[in-house]
Amino acid sequence: MPSPARNSVAGGHNSAMLIDTHCHLTSAGLIERIDEVMANAEAAGVTRLLLVAVNVADACAALELMAVWPQLSLITGIHPHEAGKVSEQDFAEILAILRGEGVESPLAERIVGVGETGLDFYYDFAPPERQEQVFRAHLDAARELNLPVTIHARESELRVCEILAEYPALAGRVVFHCFSGPPPVAERALNLGCYLSYTGVVTFSKKAEHIQASARMTPLDRIMVETDAPYLSPEPVRKMRPNEPANVLHTARFLADLRGEDFDTFAAATTANAERFFSLTKD
Numbered sequence: 001m002p003s004p005a006r007n008s009v010a011g012g013h014n015s016a017m018l019i020d021t022h023c024h025l026t027s028a029g030l031i032e033r034i035d036e037v038m039a040n041a042e043a044a045g046v047t048r049l050l051l052v053a054v055n056v057a058d059a060c061a062a063l064e065l066m067a068v069w070p071q072l073s074l075i076t077g078i079h080p081h082e083a084g085k086v087s088e089q090d091f092a093e094i095l096a097i098l099r100g101e102g103v104e105s106p107l108a109e110r111i112v113g114v115g116e117t118g119l120d121f122y123y124d125f126a127p128p129e130r131q132e133q134v135f136r137a138h139l140d141a142a143r144e145l146n147l148p149v150t151i152h153a154r155e156s157e158l159r160v161c162e163i164l165a166e167y168p169a170l171a172g173r174v175v176f177h178c179f180s181g182p183p184p185v186a187e188r189a190l191n192l193g194c195y196l197s198y199t200g201v202v203t204f205s206k207k208a209e210h211i212q213a214s215a216r217m218t219p220l221d222r223i224m225v226e227t228d229a230p231y232l233s234p235e236p237v238r239k240m241r242p243n244e245p246a247n248v249l250h251t252a253r254f255l256a257d258l259r260g261e262d263f264d265t266f267a268a269a270t271t272a273n274a275e276r277f278f279s280l281t282k283d
């Protein structure tokens with residue numbers, strides 16, 4: 001194993017295993033150097049990575065990576081940013097992939113979730129009504145296929161919660177990726193049975209006090225960690241472009257400190273949560 005990466009990223013002894021529950025490894029800047037990215041992740045103790053594919057072409061590219069790397073699993077859907085241009089045909093193809101149609105069986109078993117889906121009221125890529133229609137289609141699919149859901153919510157968390165409340169069958173089966181809301185929003189989501197997953201944004205000391213407050217009140221059995229690579233590099237490597245899964249270690253360390261928990265205990269809990277939530281098979 002490449003020890004330079006261990007020194008630069010892990011920095012000292014590190015026994016805990018982590019799962020990066022949300023990354024986009026098919027992105028430019030990561031896929032070209034995938035061997036190095038995967039070696040860095042392993043050196044940092046990131047034993048499993050959940051790829052999030054945001055459209056059909058991306059899902060196909062992700063499946064190709066999964067054929068090479070057994071530690072990768074797939075979450076797929078149509079990103080809310082793409083809701084305005086998605087066709088019935090695109091969505092039908094995503095559903096077929098989620099059902100494992102045309103996917104070799106060992107890979108099909110590693111298709112573990114629907115998403116990222118939700119509402120984005122920060123950007124203006126698609127009208128809210130259209131986003132909501134596509135979001136509901138994903139929730140219907142998750143219910144039908146008995147899969148958990150990864151939510152993208154930006155300035156829309158409370159509307160997302162209102163919609164989720166209409167889907168009691170999905171209680172306990174929804175995670176807010178890159179959770180960025182204040183404690184009252186966290187409480188609303190937690191009361192619906194949702195999990196909250198934190199990115200490097202929680203480490204941005206000046207801008208993230210409300211997110212940190214949410215992270216402190218998230219129960220240990222409902223919290224997950226992720227990078228959202230290639231975006232959102234955490235402190236202290238915030239200037240690193242692109243972000244990569246090894247850096248989830250920094251976010252996990254920050255969160256353990258913030259919550260006053262032993263790092264190994266916190267890391268093991270987030271890993272167990274992700275394994276249970278996504279029904280990941282243990283090696």
Ligand SMILES: [Zn+2]
Pocket residue numbers: 022024052116228
């Ligand atoms: Zn994402």
